[in-house]
Amino acid sequence: xxxxxxxxxxxxxxxxxxxxxxxxxxxxxxxxxxxxxxxxxxxxxxxxxxxxxxxxxxxxxxxxxxxxxxxxxxxxxxxxxxxxxxxxxxxxxxxxxxxxxxxxxxxxxxxxxxxxxxxxxxxxxxxxxxxxxxxxxxxxxxxxxxxxxxxxxxxxxxxxxxxxxxxxxxxxxxxxxxxxxxxxxxxxxxxxxxxxxxxxxxxxxxxxxxxxxxxxxxxxxxxxxxxxxxxxxxxxxxxxxxxxxxxxxxxxxxxxxxxxxxxxxxxxxxxxxxxxxxxxxxxxxxxxxxxxxxxxxxxxxxxxxxxxxxxxxxxxxxxxxxxxxxxxxxxxxxxxxxxxxxxxxxxxxxxxxxxxxxxxxxxxxxxxxxxxxxxxxxxxxxxxxxxxxxxxxxxxxxxxxxxxxxxxxxxxxxx
DNA sequence: AAGTCGTGGAA
DNA sequence: TTTCCAAGACT
Numbered sequence: 001x002x003x004x005x006x007x008x009x010x011x012x013x014x015x016x017x018x019x020x021x022x023x024x025x026x027x028x029x030x031x032x033x034x035x036x037x038x039x040x041x042x043x044x045x046x047x048x049x050x051x052x053x054x055x056x057x058x059x060x061x062x063x064x065x066x067x068x069x070x071x072x073x074x075x076x077x078x079x080x081x082x083x084x085x086x087x088x089x090x091x092x093x094x095x096x097x098x099x100x101x102x103x104x105x106x107x108x109x110x111x112x113x114x115x116x117x118x119x120x121x122x123x124x125x126x127x128x129x130x131x132x133x134x135x136x137x138x139x140x141x142x143x144x145x146x147x148x149x150x151x152x153x154x155x156x157x158x159x160x161x162x163x164x165x166x167x168x169x170x171x172x173x174x175x176x177x178x179x180x181x182x183x184x185x186x187x188x189x190x191x192x193x194x195x196x197x198x199x200x201x202x203x204x205x206x207x208x209x210x211x212x213x214x215x216x217x218x219x220x221x222x223x224x225x226x227x228x229x230x231x232x233x234x235x236x237x238x239x240x241x242x243x244x245x246x247x248x249x250x251x252x253x254x255x256x257x258x259x260x261x262x263x264x265x266x267x268x269x270x271x272x273x274x275x276x277x278x279x280x281x282x283x284x285x286x287x288x289x290x291x292x293x294x295x296x297x298x299x300x301x302x303x304x305x306x307x308x309x310x311x312x313x314x315x316x317x318x319x320x321x322x323x324x325x326x327x328x329x330x331x332x333x334x335x336x337x338x339x340x341x342x343x344x345x346x347x348x349x350x351x352x353x354x355x356x357x358x359x360x361x362x363x364x365x366x367x368x369x370x371x372x373x374x375x376x377x378x379x380x381x382x383x384x385x386x387x388x389x390x391x392x393x394x395x396x397x398x399x400x401x402x403x404x405x406x407x408x409x410x411x412x413x414x415x
Numbered sequence: 416a417a418g419t420c421g422t423g424g425a426a
Numbered sequence: 427t428t429t430c431c432a433a434g435a436c437t
Contacts, residue, residue, distance in 0.1 A: 049433040056423065057433090090421025093436080127435045147433045219433055228431075229426080253430075254418095287420075319421055323428090365422055 011157070011241050013179050017214060023237035024217035027224070029054075032061050034216070039113045039138040039200055040071045046133045047098050047125060052089060054223070060089050071113065071200070074099065075106040083291065083362030090365060092288055097125030112200055115139045137212035142183040144176035145215045149222025152248065156226060159243035162250050176218070181210035258323045263294035264339050265312060265330045267376060273354045276376055278367070280349040287319075293367040295343045295350060297329060306342075313374065317366045328370055 028034070031054065033045035044064065048057040064085045068074040074082065079099055086095035101123040105113060114120045117135035121128070128146070135141035144150075146169075154175050155162060163171070225232050231246040233239050266277040279295040281288055297306065311327035318324065331339055343350070353361065358377040371377040 046433065051421085051432055051434055053423070053432050088422075090423090091434085093420065094434090097435080125435070129434060133433065145433075148431080149433070216433085223433080256429075317422080320419065369422090 011179075016179055016238055016241055017181055017210075019237040019241075020217050020221065021210075021213065024213065024220060028217070028220055029224070032058060037201055039115075039134065040074075041065065042138040043113060043126075043134050044098070046130050046137075047094050048089060050094060050130070051091060056089060060086070071102050072106060072111055075102040075111075080290075080362055081360070084360050087291075087361075087363045088365050088368050092291065092362075094125055100124050101126070113138075117141055117143045133215065136180075136215050137209070140183050140209045140211055142180055142211045144173070144180040145219070146172050146176050147219060147222075149219040149226070150176055152228065153218060153222045153226045156231070156244045156246060156248050157238070157242050164251070179214070179218075181214055183211055184208060254321050256318070256321050256323050258325060260299060260327075261324050262297040262299055262306060262311075262327045262329060263370070264297050264343055265294055265328050265370070265374070265376075266340065267330075268352070270352075270354075273356065274376075275352040275354050276358070276371065278351055278353050278361075278363075279343075280351065281364075282349070288364050291362045291364050292351075292353070293364045294328065294370060295348055297339065297342050298344060306339075313370060315366070315370065315373075317369070324366070326366060326370075328374075 033041060036042050036045070045057065045061060048061060048064075067081070067085050068077055077099070079096065082095050082099045083092060086092060089095075104123065105111060113134075114123070115135075116139065117131040120126050120131040120134055126134070132141075132143045132145045133147075135143050136145065146154075151172055154160075154172055158175065160168075160171060162168070221236070221238075225236050226246075228248075231248075233242070233246045236242070239245065264277070268275050268277075277295060278292045280292050281290060283290050299306075306327075306329060309329055309332075312330045313328040315326050315328070316323060317326055329339055331337070355371075355377055358371065363371070368377070372379050
């Protein structure tokens with residue numbers, strides 16, 4: 001069992017670790033969750049980072065923590081508020097499972113996040129990767145993470161070809177595990193930091209955390225040096241140990257499909273408030289259940305009605321392996337009711353939403369993108385009411401072609 | 416055990 | 427323009 005047969009005789013784990021960590025100490029990016037002590041923050045960052053780019057996570061991480069500063073605060077919040085804070089990040093099931101897990105921890109585990117990978121693995125939304133990430137980064141457990149970055153690094157390092165079978169995954173897991181340094185005995189550690197009483201602190205975690213740092217260094221290497229297409233081998237700290245020097249072949253992906261879709265953008269004034277008509281997706285929908293979007297316009301029977309119009313906006317929106325080519329149509333004036341009649345009332349759960357409250361609603365990414373691009377809703381939360389007035393004024397005065405028509409005299413009972 | 420689930424940025 | 431794919435989990 002002590003043999004290093006998995007990584008081959010030429011890879012010395014100690015040498016690999018040392019080269020990697022020297023590089024990491026110098027080149028690690030400064031990220032908001034790096035150095036976090038609160039396991040809740042580390043948990044949140046790992047969930048957000050699942051299949052999601054660092055830049056996108058940074059845009060949401062801070063706001064989410066302002067809104068839900070502690071595990072308890074998250075557990076007590078309504079799911080709609082959690083989804084609203086997640087809006088734009090995608091994979092909304094992650095937010096639902098995070099919320100569920102927080103409630104379970106609060107009700108059944110005394111509000112304390114489990115401190116080892118096996119126990120973490122049982123929580124909703126925490127799989128093999130995430131359990132290892134939290135356990136190593138927050139609690140110093142010597143367990144290897146295998147994400148897309150690590151997988152690519154290890155395949156190139158060892159020369160193995162991509163293999164998505166159980167055997168392939170087992171190889172990656174065991175190889176990664178051989179390279180992880182051992183945990184530091186908590187008993188001999190420097191004293192743990194003291195934090196607020198409402199927050200769980202990683203008690204027993206030493207200041208130095210070799211497993212957690214190593215895991216992050218492996219991912220950092222994959223994200224910044226061992227790139228998918230053109231790896232920067234000249235800058236790689238472990239190139240002398242690498243079997244392939246960057247060669248890497250992968251399986252072909254499923255090709256993208258295309259779909260045409262259309263949405264209605266209807267805006268009206270109610271006193272000083274501006275409102276926009278949105279539809280709430282059914283709770284049982286498999287895609288973005290319960291979230292709000294612009295009312296969909298059926299493309300079949302009403303095709304002629306739209307054919308004579310020019311869409312206010314054309315936008316491409318990809319979901320998984322489908323490219324949605326979306327057209328946004330707006331009424332041409334207060335008397336233009338044809339578009340609204342095209343919305344199937346029976347199927348759509350329609351609501352007039354004040355634009356000032358849009359940021360508190362769980363909007364689909366496409367809806368949020370359209371409303372922000374057309375300046376119907378702010379890009380970021382506005383603190384001062386004065387700034388909000390200004391923004392609305394800006395929307396009214398905007399006269400460019402992208403400006404939606406405001407219906408000044410909308411009938412209350414249209415829907 | 417393949418399919419499904421979002422989004423945006425880079426090439 | 428199209429293609430790729432990112433700190434995966436669940437069914």
